[in-house]
Amino acid sequence: MSYLTVQNAIKRFGNFAALNDVSIVVEKGEFFTLLGPSGCGKTTLLRSIAGFTDLTSGTITLDNTNLRAVPPHRRDIGMVFQDYAIFPHLSVFDNVAFGLKPRKVPAAEIKTRVMQALAAVRLESMAERLPAAMSGGQQQRIGLARAMVINPRLLLMDEPLSNLDAKLRIELREEIRDIQKQVDIATIYVTHDQEEALAISDRICVMSAGRIEQIGTPQEIYGDPQTRFVAGFVGTLNALEAGSATEGLLTRLGLSSGAGLTWAVRPENIGLAGTGMTGEQLAGTVKKFTYLGREAHLEVETPVGSLVVHVANPSRSEILAPGAATTVVVPRESLMAFDAEGQRTEAEA
Ligand SMILES: Nc1ncnc2c1ncn2[C@@H]1O[C@H](COP(=O)(O)OP(=O)(O)OP(=O)(O)O)[C@@H](O)[C@H]1O
Ligand SMILES: [Mg+2]
Incomplete structure (x- = not known):
């Protein structure tokens, strides 16, 4: 009761x-x-x-x-x-x-x-x-x-x-x-x-x-x-820009880019190449790097838009200056899809 x-x-x-x-x-x-x-x-x-x-x-x-x-x-x-x-x-x-x-x-x-x-x-x-x-x-x-x-x-x-x-x-x-x-x-x-x-x-x-x-x-x-x-x-969210680059990423990940859907990803669920994360790779340019001790926060310009990436336990070698080239890794399961009303939806290809 x-x-x-x-x-x-x-x-x-x-x-x-x-x-x-x-x-x-x-x-x-x-x-x-x-x-x-x-x-x-x-x-x-x-x-x-x-x-x-x-x-x-x-x-x-x-x-x-x-x-x-x-x-x-x-x-x-x-x-x-x-x-x-x-x-x-x-x-x-x-x-x-x-x-x-x-x-x-x-x-x-x-x-x-x-x-x-x-x-x-x-x-x-x-x-x-x-x-x-x-x-x-x-x-x-x-x-x-x-x-x-x-x-x-x-x-x-x-x-x-x-x-x-x-x-x-x-x-x-x-x-x-x-x-x-x-x-x-x-x-x-x-x-x-x-x-x-x-x-x-x-x-x-x-x-x-x-x-x-x-x-x-x-x-x-x-x-x-x-x-x-x-x-x-609740938390930080990266919205993927609508367009051919995002559609290409979704296709490579085996996800549908259905009409009216918007896509987003949390900063800690994506990463940089070479840090052990597996997924689709996006070439990017570092816009901002903030070292916080047990974490580093990056802002990276990529073909799907500007992405905030949180890296846990950054080593010294991972410190990247603005303008540096880097690669963002997007695991398939990191992506969240929302319909036109803003409701979460599954979007399998
Ligand atoms: N007595 C009242 N007369 C008219 N409008 C009111 C009255 N009390 C609240 N409202 C309106 O109702 C809405 C909800 O107010 P409420 O105080 O419940 O919000 P809240 O979520 O507690 O916001 P906050 O985080 O700012 O405290 C607001 O738009 C407020 O202006
Ligand atoms: Mg209140």
């Missing part, structure tokens, strides 16, 4: 559909991420589940109850926002206890539960501190403790890390994932950062313009994108 179900959700603001027939299922204990560009409807979906917004039409059920009939404060849903929403004049303890105030919990139990929540986010030694003197990462951990202290049936997080610097973001995302697995609360997490989504999620739902493009594990989303949008949004 599915835990949280959103079915055929539509949310209109005037004539504009912020959610346009969205359906998701989230299982108990699952870490489920909404990923997509600004304005695609992530926050609107989260707010509809929390009850701050009501859908124009559609159903939301949690553990078999119709959530749309339950007022927001009775839904038992914990929320963490982008801005920490911390009260500066209240101690860390009181900030977390705040979530329990309207619930008439006895004082002794408040103490136990707040300290448990603070322990989960590793802030128990700071219970009496005022948040003003604490770092952004610590303030966001207070926000997380406050959301968890009510023992929510669902945890919703809307870009909780986007106000933090890059290093802290990576630290805290791993912490959030560990805490979520430990408390085992179904979580819907919103981000527009694809790497964050891949790192943290059990499953990812990629959205675009109020619709769902694909739902899958990080491996499925990255390795087997079902639409052109997903392939381009």
Whole structure:
């Protein structure tokens, strides 16, 4: 039995559909991420589940109850926002206890539960501190403790890390994932950062313009994108230019160059001749070479267009100056085909 179900959700603001027939299922204990560009409807979906917004039409059920009939404060849903929403004049303890105030919990139990929540986010030694003197990462951990202290049936997080610097973001995302697995609360997490989504999620739902493009594990989303949008949004994508050179390449690889199809390839799935990759060869000229230690990124001008190539563990001899001649290797299985609607398609000759 599915835990949280959103079915055929539509949310209109005037004539504009912020959610346009969205359906998701989230299982108990699952870490489920909404990923997509600004304005695609992530926050609107989260707010509809929390009850701050009501859908124009559609159903939301949690553990078999119709959530749309339950007022927001009775839904038992914990929320963490982008801005920490911390009260500066209240101690860390009181900030977390705040979530329990309207619930008439006895004082002794408040103490136990707040300290448990603070322990989960590793802030128990700071219970009496005022948040003003604490770092952004610590303030966001207070926000997380406050959301968890009510023992929510669902945890919703809307870009909780986007106000933090890059290093802290990576630290805290791993912490959030560990805490979520430990408390085992179904979580819907919103981000527009694809790497964050891949790192943290059990499953990812990629959205675009109020619709769902694909739902899958990080491996499925990255390795087997079902639409052109997903392939381009998650990871880097090389589009092959339409024309005789691309048709020639496809024919040599035994692939059909069917009408209306477009072709693309990931930088790490193609390589340079002499690095052990096998496939069709394309003569090219290096436009850019960026050495990154464990990887080198090249931009190579070829007959099928400019291609970004990622080479793992580049040796010193592989450093190529702009203008140098090189050969790009394109394995048959590296190519992805999309139809005119942008849907992934198999294209055998
Ligand atoms: N109250 C509102 N009235 C009118 N339009 C709204 C309202 N709330 C959201 N929208 C519109 O709905 C669309 C989706 O907004 P939403 O906030 O859900 O996007 P988002 O995916 O969370 O984007 P971001 O990554 O920028 O936070 C946007 O075009 C937004 O302008
Ligand atoms: Mg948003």
